[in-house]
Amino acid sequence: MTPGSRRRLVLAGGAIVVLCGFGFLLYGGIGENLVYFLTPSELLARGERAYDTPVRLGGQVLPGSVRWDAEALDLRFRLTDGTQTLVVRSTGAPPQMFREGIGVVVEGRYREGGVFESTNLMVKHSNEYRPPAPGERPQDLYRTLLGEERS
Amino acid sequence: MSEWRFIVAAYGLTWVVLVAYAIRLQVRLRRLERQLGANGNGAEATP
Amino acid sequence: MPGSFVPAVVSRRRYQILGIIALAALVGAELLGLSASPPDRDMGHLQKIMYVHVPAAWSAFLAFFVVFIGSVLYLWKREERYDLLAAAAAEVALVLTALTLALGSIWGRPTWGVWWTWDPRLTTTAILLVMTVGYLALRSFVDEPDRRARWSAAVGILASLNVLVVYKSVQWWRTLHQVQSSPSTVDPAYALGLRLNALAFLLVLVYFILLRYRAARLERLVEAQAEARELAQGEELHV
Known part of the structure; x- marks a missing residue:
């Protein structure tokens, strides 16, 4: 394996780890823990x-x-x-x-x-868009x- | 009217982004065509 | 080998005509939208930002749909053109997603009161943007065409499935962003402008993807020529 291709493999591997991290955050984290506001x-x-x-x-x-x-x-x-x-x-x-x-x-x-x-x-x-009623x-x-x- | 500032900014940004990307793509294509032409493949690459 | 993926090279001028038509349609649709919409009950004139923000978002979604189709077709048929189509659409999707976020920010400041907030719609869109950057970075890191195409097809499918999460986020979770509007919630005074602007953005989207796809094919052709030249030089040396 040439140094160049190893570097590329590391970078590509890193990219995949980052993507998996985001995937986890998205499907695991937000649904369970991240409630945007309380009532x-x-x-x-x-x-x-x-x-x-x-x-x-x-x-x-x-x-x-x-x-x-x-x-x-x-x-x-x-x-x-x-x-x-x-x-x-x-x-x-x-x-x-x-x-x-x-x-x-x-x-x-x-x-x-x-x-x-x-x-x-x-x-x-x-989600409603309306012009004002007459007089308003x-x-x-x-x-x-x-x-x-x-x- | 301060709200128009935001409207102008939104439409202005849209045009800057779309036109800049279109120009970038055209320039890129022109360069590629020139490269292909220089490599003795002009028959395929020129319009 | 190079001949197999060389497209019938269409004149760049034809793309220029399509581009001019698309941008002219956008001018027309925007002028109509700007002139024909009465101020909204809550937003006043700021409603007009809808005509750029919403079409940008819709066309970004469509671009991701093309990424999905291209990636799936590549994994199925293993033909290079599908990989290049997915790559072309991904770059366009990145531009449109970034534009959507920026326009949403400009719209959010005067209406919501903030440029940005970490609500699920905004957060998932930001994640989509980062994944698309990751997709394009992956493509530039991997030089070997087959491996690049396989890996990026997998990431492309993952990223474009994310669009469903972005779309559904306003229904699944509590957000500051409103849920999708529908013809029953948008007054006809605004619906026409929105439709025409969406149509113009669709033309721009087609123009961008076609142009970028052609660039991708020519890039491969240049690569193949360089390879052939190296090979020829190698043979000369060995003789």
Whole structure:
């Protein structure tokens, strides 16, 4: 075996090992261990262990629960999965699609006071694409939410 | 309107990628054809 | 031997015509999509990114389908052209998958609020991208054509089966990425633009694969010529 072909064999072997590793990750790892976000029910079911651990939490913004302080850039709302509801507190302007009733995923920690402190707020869009109904303007909700500050 | 920045970026990137790849392929083909022609196989390789 | 896989060499100019048609179709479809879509209820004008992101993803999936077909046919028939077809489609698939990820990132920042997140759809797509890089790297590491074709057919099948995982990821696991849209969830105002842009991307895909396939065949021809020359020189020395 020439040195060149041995080197190539090592490289090809390495490539195959990497590919197998990814295959394992894909079929073994993600399915079993990697849950992208917890629901409020699942987080609360953890009891004491839920506190102060970094976690992703997903659910729907409960209609009528959004409180936005434009000066402090402080956003509070309730996140629900239909069964359990948690108070979420987040700082900074939310993404443009944020509105009551939409799905969101927040990253942060659940605190003992019963408030989920979010460091990152992500809006989950549904698979529906529609122009606004007559009389409704796109992003009206967002504009109302943020007031003059953005326009 | 800040949202247009993202739209322009998306369409611009699409065109840059597609045109760059098309040019790369054409250049590669031209080089290969020239190589084949130089090797005395011009009859097969030239259009 | 070289003669057996030399294609009837079509003029590069014909490919250029196909390329011009494909890119012109893309211009037309994009202009229609951009001008005819009203702002979306939630996304506003950002919905328009759909016309590049979704067709890029669909054509990447199709390119992987060609990789799968080429790899299976090679293992079955052991004809070099199928190996070269799979290799050509894999390179195009890499370009389109990378484009899909980048466009998704540009779309995600203003809508979701993040450029990237490790949700299952994004993660499996990133894995698909890495596997495709691995496929092409494997091809460049192995010089012996038969062994290269066998090994890369195996990796090609593995990588293209991955597409099913990417496609199904939004149904199997919780994701930030939405599930597939369907005609019932996309307003007709957007459906036409999406279809036309998908069609234009399909033409671009065909153009890319044909062009890359031709390059792959000519590369083999150059290789074979070099081998023949070496052989001839060797004989001269021995005489």
